[in-house]
Amino acid sequence: MEREDILLTMQRDLAKAMQKPPEKRRWGMLIDTRKCVGCHACTIGCVAEYKLPPGVVYRPVIDKVSGKFPDVKRQFLPRPCYQCENPSCVPVCPVGATKKEADGIVSIDYEKCIGCRSCIANCPYGARTFDAGDYYTENQPALQEYEKAGFFEYGKQWRRDGKHASVIGSARKCHFCTSRLQKGLLPICVSTCIGRATFFGDLNDEQSLIKKVMGAGKVYRIKEEAGTDPRVYYI
Amino acid sequence: MGKTAKAVLLVLFVAGAVAALGKVFIWGESVTNYGSYTPWGLWVGLYVLMVAAAAGAAWTGIYVAWSQGGEPKRLTTISLIAAGAFLAFGLAFIGTDLGKPMKGFLIFFSPAFSSKLAWASWLYMAFFVCLGGYLFTQAKKAFMYLAGLAAVGFVVAEGLFFGGMVARAAWNSLLTPVSFLASAVAAGSAAVFTVGQMSSEKIFAEEGYAVKKILMYSLVAVAAIEVVHAFAGQAALLSSVPFWGFVVLGVVVPVIMLMKNSGAILPGVLALLGLACNKYAFVSSGFAAEPMPGLANAFQAARLSLSYAPSAVEWVVAVGFVAGAIWAADFLANKLLAAKQA
Ligand code: SF4
Ligand code: SF4
Numbered sequence: 001m002e003r004e005d006i007l008l009t010m011q012r013d014l015a016k017a018m019q020k021p022p023e024k025r026r027w028g029m030l031i032d033t034r035k036c037v038g039c040h041a042c043t044i045g046c047v048a049e050y051k052l053p054p055g056v057v058y059r060p061v062i063d064k065v066s067g068k069f070p071d072v073k074r075q076f077l078p079r080p081c082y083q084c085e086n087p088s089c090v091p092v093c094p095v096g097a098t099k100k101e102a103d104g105i106v107s108i109d110y111e112k113c114i115g116c117r118s119c120i121a122n123c124p125y126g127a128r129t130f131d132a133g134d135y136y137t138e139n140q141p142a143l144q145e146y147e148k149a150g151f152f153e154y155g156k157q158w159r160r161d162g163k164h165a166s167v168i169g170s171a172r173k174c175h176f177c178t179s180r181l182q183k184g185l186l187p188i189c190v191s192t193c194i195g196r197a198t199f200f201g202d203l204n205d206e207q208s209l210i211k212k213v214m215g216a217g218k219v220y221r222i223k224e225e226a227g228t229d230p231r232v233y234y235i
Numbered sequence: 236m237g238k239t240a241k242a243v244l245l246v247l248f249v250a251g252a253v254a255a256l257g258k259v260f261i262w263g264e265s266v267t268n269y270g271s272y273t274p275w276g277l278w279v280g281l282y283v284l285m286v287a288a289a290a291g292a293a294w295t296g297i298y299v300a301w302s303q304g305g306e307p308k309r310l311t312t313i314s315l316i317a318a319g320a321f322l323a324f325g326l327a328f329i330g331t332d333l334g335k336p337m338k339g340f341l342i343f344f345s346p347a348f349s350s351k352l353a354w355a356s357w358l359y360m361a362f363f364v365c366l367g368g369y370l371f372t373q374a375k376k377a378f379m380y381l382a383g384l385a386a387v388g389f390v391v392a393e394g395l396f397f398g399g400m401v402a403r404a405a406w407n408s409l410l411t412p413v414s415f416l417a418s419a420v421a422a423g424s425a426a427v428f429t430v431g432q433m434s435s436e437k438i439f440a441e442e443g444y445a446v447k448k449i450l451m452y453s454l455v456a457v458a459a460i461e462v463v464h465a466f467a468g469q470a471a472l473l474s475s476v477p478f479w480g481f482v483v484l485g486v487v488v489p490v491i492m493l494m495k496n497s498g499a500i501l502p503g504v505l506a507l508l509g510l511a512c513n514k515y516a517f518v519s520s521g522f523a524a525e526p527m528p529g530l531a532n533a534f535q536a537a538r539l540s541l542s543y544a545p546s547a548v549e550w551v552v553a554v555g556f557v558a559g560a561i562w563a564a565d566f567l568a569n570k571l572l573a574a575k576q577a
Contacts, residue, residue: 043534055271055538062529079527088401094356096347114341115334117274118352124402126526129271130334132264132538169264169334222527226401 006196007186009209015184017202022102027176028203028231029187030210030219031078035197038063038076045192046174050151051160054134058174059189078198080189081106081127081174082222082230089119089128098171104231105176107154115169123173124226133160133168152179176200203231241433244562251555254548255331264334266548270538272531273522277545277553278332280515284422285325285560286355286393287415287514288507289362290386291423292318292430295449297383299442300376307375310431310442313568315382317430318423319366320564322359324556331552351396358389370571390419403521405471414460414517421453422510425489429503430561434568451493454506458486461513471523477512485509511557519543 017025038061046058062077087106090098097112098119108119120128137144148161155178158167177187185191190200201210219233258266269276296314300307333339343360346353362385368378394412401407428446431439439446461481465472472478486509489502522541525531531541545553 054536057271057534057536057539060530060533062527062533064529077527077529079530079533091347091349092352092396092400093347094350094352095341095345112338112341112345113335114338116329116332116352117269117334118350118396120271120274121521122400122402124526126272126530130269130274130538132267132270132334134265134537166335171334228401 006199006209007191010186010190010199010201011184013201013205013208013210014181014186017205017208018181018184020202024204025103026203026231027083027104027181028201028210028233029080029083029176029190030199030214030233030235032197032199032213032217032235033075033077034235035195036061036076036078036193037195037197039194041192041194042078042189042198045188049177049188050153051147051149052172053131053147053160054136056129056131056172058129058172077234078189079125079127080176080232082125082228082232083176085229085231086227088226088228089123092118092122094118105178106173107175107178108171108173109154110158110166110170113166113170115171117171119171124223124228125230128171128173131160131168131170131172154178155182241562241565244558247555248559248562249555251552251559254551254555255327258331258548258552259336262548266546268543268546268549270540270543272525272539272541273519273543275332275518275522276543277515277549278328280518281511281553281557282325282328282332283393283397283415283518284418284507284511284514285321285328285557286359287390287419287510288422288426288560289318289322289325290390291419291421291453292321292426293362293383293386293423294420295424295427295446297379298445298449300379302445303442305376307369307379308442309435309438309572310427310446311379312370312571313431313434313438313564314423314427315366315369315379316568316571317426317564318382318386319363320567321426321560322362324560324563326359327556328552351392351399355389355392355396358385358392361385362389386419390415397521400521402526405520405523406517408464408467410460410464410467414457414464417453417457417460418510418513420449421457422507424450424453425503425506425510426561426564427503429500429507430564430568432500432503433561433565435572438572447493450503450506451490454486454490454509457510457513458482471520472516475516475520477519478516481509481513481516483509485512507557 040061043059059080064075064077067073083106095112097109101107135147150157150159190198199210199213201208217235219235221230292314296311300311330336330339342356365378365382369375394415397406398411428450431443489505492498492502
């Protein structure tokens with residue numbers, strides 16, 4: 001029997017979760033490092049989706065080499081924002097621009113953010129970056145239109161082309177593609193993953209694919225000792 | 236201090252102010268070198284120093300009053316004016332450093348009470364209110380003590396802000412607020428030692444005999460705390476050139492000069508410079524290690540690097556604002572003393 005692409009299964013799980021009120025959902029991610037081939041498609045998919053400028057990256061893939069020859073191991077570790085249950089980035093924000101939403105996603109209000117970068121300093125995973133207002137194609141004959149195009153985050157459209165576009169000068173990070181979720185779409189890193197190594201869904205739904213895969217394997221989280229209680233797991 | 240030296244301070248200040256205005260209104264972050272993995276640099280280090288110097292100057296002024304009968308002395312007034320000037324320029328540093336300087340006021344109108352930085356900001360304002368009360372009302376003594384209390388509050392809040400950062404092993408320690416308090420005494424007494432003698436050698440000679448001792452002992456205390464700090468987790472400090480600059484230029488040389496009673500204001504200036512190196516080394520040490528090994532190489536782009544060196548504009552603003560704080564403190568103290576004599 002032909003197996004269904006896991007994207008379709010997760011898409012159905014997502015639709016089911018979206019029926020619930022936000023406080024009943026608990027979005028989580030599982031990354032199967034055995035399946036990740038280090039292609040960086042997720043990183044680039046995300047850069048394109050959110051028109052990320054130089055200095056801003058939401059989901060880099062860390063190339064980890066461990067052990068000594070001949071027992072050398074190479075592993076790829078995609079690193080989104082872990083949407084921590086107890087996020088250390090939130091209490092240091094002096095203006096309350098970053099907060100934990102009802103569905104557990106840690107958001108940034110670009111209108112409120114003053115760009116102090118305290119949250120960047122206090123993320124144990126380096127998951128936050130600073131939008132300094134740079135462009136990849138500046139100092140070229142023309143600034144390319146795609147860098148100035150609009151993008152959707154936190155349910156709103158944003159642009160970076162105005163001198164005072166509030167996203168410039170703000171802290172930025174992965175948000176599990178809030179605006180895509182609202183439209184019933186999986187996060188862009190999940191859909192672009194050619195190894196199908198990233199699972200996404202509602203951790204409160206025992207029947208969801210992500211929970212089933214988590215139950216079947218030995219999962220771990222990064223830097224548990226920081227006390228942030230991340231909601232991104234690795235296998 | 237001679238007229239030429241004061242003119243040099245003023246020129247440096249004007250250059251720094253022009254560069255800061257350029258960063259805020261025209262160039263934006265294109266003229267800064269901090270980034271995502273080293274989000275804070277020279278300006279944050281100097282902000283921490285200036286705020287510490289403000290608190291310490293206020294406490295030194297209070298000690299001068301307390302040890303000489305309890306009533307505020309002329310040197311108390313000079314110290315509190317120096318405190319106000321250092322605090323104002325410290326805030327100018329952080330205002331210039333913000334990604335959105337014009338939104339900085341939100342910290343007063345929409346503060347998050349979970350943030351120690353928000354608490355510190357309110358306490359800065361409380362300090363300025365007390366300073367106004369000290370200078371312009373009859374209740375000088377009460378406002379003097381209240382200003383000192385506000386200063387304790389903002390130094391402790393800042394120490395806890397940095398010391399509570401779980402993501403930065405180098406700062407995440409109770410020693411951080413302790414070191415902030417000690418360096419506030421050292422930086423503040425160095426500021427009073429410098430500005431006090433610049434404004435009036437006579438007043439300083441009559442009322443400032445304790446300042447030299449406070450400066451000497453506090454410098455030694457800060458050095459001792461920093462060495463313990465380095466061995467208790469801030470190992471990156473030991474390999475940092477600015478840290479050793481602090482030890483040699485900011486502690487050993489000024490302490491020897493103070494013991495020999497030589498150098499006029501130079502020991503104070505060197506102590507301030509050394510403490511600036513110390514604060515810069517402290518801030519940099521927090522970002523010396525990657526949050527996750529391999530992160531800095533995972534995605535290559537400008538500002539995604541662990542290495543940081545201040546840009547030319549960062550330097551011009553840094554030198555200009557420090558010079559500006561000293562110039563403004565001296566200028567205002569002279570104006571006020573002249574008005575009192577008239
Ligand atoms: S990974 Fe970092 S930025 Fe994301 S929620 Fe946790 S502490 Fe905050
Ligand atoms: S950079 Fe923005 S979101 Fe982060 S702590 Fe500062 S104000 Fe808050």
